[in-house]
Amino acid sequence: MSSSTTPISPQLVSPTDDELLQAQANLWRHSLYYLTSMALRCAVKLGIPTAIHRLGGNATLPALITALSLPPAKLPFLCRLMRLLVSSGVFTTERGGAAAEAEAVYGLAPLSLFLVDGAFTGSEVDDGHTNQSAFVLAATSAHYVEAALGLDDWFMKDNVPAAASPFEAVHGAPLLHETPVDAELNRLVSEALVSQNHMGIGLALRESRRVFEGLESLVDCGGGDGAAARAIVRAFPGIKCTVLDLPQVIGTAPVADGAVDYVAGDMFSYIPPAQAVLLKYVLSHWSDDDCVKILAQCKKAIPSREAGGKVIIKDVVVGISSGLMLEAELLMDMAMMVMTSGRERDEQEWREIFTNAGFSDYKIMNKLGARCVIDVYP
Numbered sequence: 001m002s003s004s005t006t007p008i009s010p011q012l013v014s015p016t017d018d019e020l021l022q023a024q025a026n027l028w029r030h031s032l033y034y035l036t037s038m039a040l041r042c043a044v045k046l047g048i049p050t051a052i053h054r055l056g057g058n059a060t061l062p063a064l065i066t067a068l069s070l071p072p073a074k075l076p077f078l079c080r081l082m083r084l085l086v087s088s089g090v091f092t093t094e095r096g097g098a099a100a101e102a103e104a105v106y107g108l109a110p111l112s113l114f115l116v117d118g119a120f121t122g123s124e125v126d127d128g129h130t131n132q133s134a135f136v137l138a139a140t141s142a143h144y145v146e147a148a149l150g151l152d153d154w155f156m157k158d159n160v161p162a163a164a165s166p167f168e169a170v171h172g173a174p175l176l177h178e179t180p181v182d183a184e185l186n187r188l189v190s191e192a193l194v195s196q197n198h199m200g201i202g203l204a205l206r207e208s209r210r211v212f213e214g215l216e217s218l219v220d221c222g223g224g225d226g227a228a229a230r231a232i233v234r235a236f237p238g239i240k241c242t243v244l245d246l247p248q249v250i251g252t253a254p255v256a257d258g259a260v261d262y263v264a265g266d267m268f269s270y271i272p273p274a275q276a277v278l279l280k281y282v283l284s285h286w287s288d289d290d291c292v293k294i295l296a297q298c299k300k301a302i303p304s305r306e307a308g309g310k311v312i313i314k315d316v317v318v319g320i321s322s323g324l325m326l327e328a329e330l331l332m333d334m335a336m337m338v339m340t341s342g343r344e345r346d347e348q349e350w351r352e353i354f355t356n357a358g359f360s361d362y363k364i365m366n367k368l369g370a371r372c373v374i375d376v377y378p
């Protein structure tokens, strides 16, 4: 061993005073961020959004204490919970007079509207306005949090052929396995997937008209209970729509309404033929290899590009957004890593998958919030 080498000790650059104070606040913020999630969970469990709605859309703390049947001594604590949730954009507030906290009037922000039981009816539901409480409760469940706490352990293990995700490593089976880790969690996650499938369908179809216009037939692959397919048929009556999903999912779909056809099957083995295949929030749950297999089946199901054949993907494309949307996309990517073997992908990663599955071209058609619509051509 040479004695002439001296170890390099990295030089730490001292932060400025301003940077130090920022760093301290940021350290608090990031280390305690999970408490925002837990405060949101608490609001859903207590039924605060529904109580505000039933009180006419806005409520003081004493009115909330009464409506929620909470002990009056908890008022100062409820005040602090609501203060955080107002600052996080979950609720709104108008301050009262001198005794501001107790007289503050709390209202529903767009986010908490989606946490009100029975708030939406009729055409609003058709438009995709559905309660998202199950998503909050699943994402903040003890099973999800325990899986996230297993992330460092999972990183240190050589993962072949061991658990594909920290969830599987911690709980002994993948999320939504046929032998469920926990029946109540399975129920919540399934409900969360259905409510996510419904959310914003009307808006998505209005904004993506050119993606569907002129299509004669479409398979919604992994289409769940068929909510998206039924909305597509309502908006484009000329499209013959089929939903493909697993037998246990198709078994619960409203088959009797006759608006669309339902096929129980496995997208890795067979996708019914159609001019286009829709993969909405499906591929982000799967590894790159599995995505290539699914897309290869899609390619067999559709005609040539000249005959209008295409696959329509609705999913995240990381790197297009900034600010809040980017943060939501990266957090969803972490959720995919912790709970599934899936991931969110940037454009280059999508391109590689399309090429490996034998597709010749693609076009990002539009961006809807944190997700994009991509046409992929054979």
Ligand SMILES: C[S@@+](CC[C@H](N)C(=O)[O-])C[C@H]1O[C@@H](n2cnc3c(N)ncnc32)[C@H](O)[C@@H]1O
Binding pocket: 193, 194, 196, 197, 198, 221, 222, 223, 224, 225, 228, 244, 245, 246, 249, 265, 266, 267, 268, 279, 280, 281, 282, 285
């Ligand atoms: C994340 S959900 C997406 C549901 C819906 N497309 C949406 O927009 O919300 C994924 C769907 O894929 C279905 N799925 C999973 N494995 C499948 C398989 N092998 N064949 C067909 N569908 C499958 C699930 O049952 C579920 O409905």
